[in-house]
Amino acid sequence: MTLTQTIAQAGIVGCGGAGFPTHVKVATAADTLLVNAAECEPLLGTDRFLLREHAAEICAAAEAVRAHLGASAAVIVLKESYRAEIAALDAVLPQYPQLRRHTLTSFYPAGDEQTLVYEVTGRSVPPGGLPGAVGCIVSNAATLYAVWQALQGRAFTQKYVTINGAVRSPCILKVPIGTPLADCLEAAGGASVRDYTVVSGGPMMGKVLSADAAASACVTKTTSGFLLVPTQTRLVQNAVLSEPQTVRRARAACIQCTFCTQLCPRNLIGHPLAPHAIMRKIGGGNWRARLASDPTLQSAALCCECGICELYACPMQLQPRKVNALIKAELRTQGIRPPAFALEEVRPMREYRRVPTGRVAARAGVEIFSGYVPTRFVSLTPHRVCIALNSHIGVSAQPIVAVGERVALGQCIARPPADKLGAAYHASMDGTVTDVGEHITIER
Numbered sequence: 001m002t003l004t005q006t007i008a009q010a011g012i013v014g015c016g017g018a019g020f021p022t023h024v025k026v027a028t029a030a031d032t033l034l035v036n037a038a039e040c041e042p043l044l045g046t047d048r049f050l051l052r053e054h055a056a057e058i059c060a061a062a063e064a065v066r067a068h069l070g071a072s073a074a075v076i077v078l079k080e081s082y083r084a085e086i087a088a089l090d091a092v093l094p095q096y097p098q099l100r101r102h103t104l105t106s107f108y109p110a111g112d113e114q115t116l117v118y119e120v121t122g123r124s125v126p127p128g129g130l131p132g133a134v135g136c137i138v139s140n141a142a143t144l145y146a147v148w149q150a151l152q153g154r155a156f157t158q159k160y161v162t163i164n165g166a167v168r169s170p171c172i173l174k175v176p177i178g179t180p181l182a183d184c185l186e187a188a189g190g191a192s193v194r195d196y197t198v199v200s201g202g203p204m205m206g207k208v209l210s211a212d213a214a215a216s217a218c219v220t221k222t223t224s225g226f227l228l229v230p231t232q233t234r235l236v237q238n239a240v241l242s243e244p245q246t247v248r249r250a251r252a253a254c255i256q257c258t259f260c261t262q263l264c265p266r267n268l269i270g271h272p273l274a275p276h277a278i279m280r281k282i283g284g285g286n287w288r289a290r291l292a293s294d295p296t297l298q299s300a301a302l303c304c305e306c307g308i309c310e311l312y313a314c315p316m317q318l319q320p321r322k323v324n325a326l327i328k329a330e331l332r333t334q335g336i337r338p339p340a341f342a343l344e345e346v347r348p349m350r351e352y353r354r355v356p357t358g359r360v361a362a363r364a365g366v367e368i369f370s371g372y373v374p375t376r377f378v379s380l381t382p383h384r385v386c387i388a389l390n391s392h393i394g395v396s397a398q399p400i401v402a403v404g405e406r407v408a409l410g411q412c413i414a415r416p417p418a419d420k421l422g423a424a425y426h427a428s429m430d431g432t433v434t435d436v437g438e439h440i441t442i443e444r
């Protein structure tokens with residue numbers, strides 16, 4: 001079996017957030033594999049933990065993927081402040097002549113795929129393109145750990161997640177995919193404040209969950225962590241603004257200072273994304289009717305939604321990122337494909353406009369938690385798992401089990417439709433199937 005088949009059979013998708021099926025990614029030609037262990041979001045520590053505890057496995061998987069790609073090098077990228085992780089890596093790297101490490105300063109968003117490619121190789125990915133366009137494949141450290149497990153014959157059924165913020169005992173959890181959020185919070189000692197909101201992911205790019213969404217949330221293939229943050233925190237207040245409020249505020253209060261554009265990491269590597277110009281356009285009224293003919297509005301498609309513009313740069317506390325997300329959704333609704341934007345020069349001030357991670361955490365309102373990355377480790381065994389069948393890019397997987405059926409850990413329970421982009425799903429524990437739909441529920 002080829003590595004591509006092994007990865008496809010194990011159902012591995014990118015653990016860094018987007019959930020792109022890994023077997024499709026490793027089928028792309030590339031001369032450099034970049035292993036992303038920079039984990040730029042404040043408060044998250046999953047990749048750091050994996051690198052510290054499983055450097056040998058991650059390096060073995062990186063070498064296997066590098067050889068499969070025919071790439072001349074694999075580079076493991078982490079931050080220079082990760083001393084224990086660098087030591088763990090340096091103990092293993094001499095076994096692999098074509099693997100090396102690259103350290104970055106602590107800035108946000110160091111882990112953004114396209115920023116990472118530029119930092120390590122000096123190549124700018126074309127606007128709207130993928131790293132493969134400049135000969136690179138980027139894979140997250142957790143994804144490579146899953147590849148190593150697949151090479152040992154194990155399906156992708158477990159996740160390592162960070163539980164941090166306003167909880168009594170922050171920790172790194174090892175859990176079966178589908179574990180309910182409530183079980184994760186219990187393992188972290190519960191909330192330490194009364195009025196909190198749950199964020200799935202990091203404070204900058206994570207998804208702020210409504211109370212209903214939090215009540216039913218479970219760990220998926222792409223969950224990197226859950227944070228509890230006080231509801232008055234700025235990142236929560238931004239997230240709950242409605243579309244009319246967001247657009248009205250852009251129209252009424254944007255002073256066109258251009259700070260959002262000056263600090264935008266995609267603009268800094270030469271992409272023609274200027275959030276201040278988009279804010280001016282969206283304030284002009286009836287933007288949906290103008291979308292098909294306005295390339296400035298369409299350039300919102302280049303936004304990676306890192307949140308620098310709205311949580312760090314904007315002196316008026318406006319929401320350029322949210323505006324871009326609205327436009328991107330509308331582009332999909334109207335079926336508009338943005339034009340091929342031309343790559344511009346890397347901005348000469350880029351080096352001085354990288355934003356320190358600590359200051360990002362302060363502006364997002366989570367500074368009091370950001371000094372602490374959990375080291376406490378808990379392996380959790382829930383009574384019930386609820387496995388979402390669409391936690392990846394592509395079409396949902398189709399169930400191949402029925403209610404009442406007994407399943408065993410690692411058994412395939414859903415497959416992607418033939419010839420469609422997708423991923424297979426496996427039982428993450430032994431048990432009985434009690435529900436089948438968009439999720440499959442298994443009870444022990």
Ligand code: SF4
Nearest residue numbers: 264303305306307309
């Ligand atoms: S969220 Fe803002 S800063 Fe980040 S890429 Fe998008 S426009 Fe640029």
Ligand code: SF4
Nearest residue numbers: 254255257258260314
């Ligand atoms: S930083 Fe804020 S006020 Fe300044 S141009 Fe951007 S959105 Fe407008």
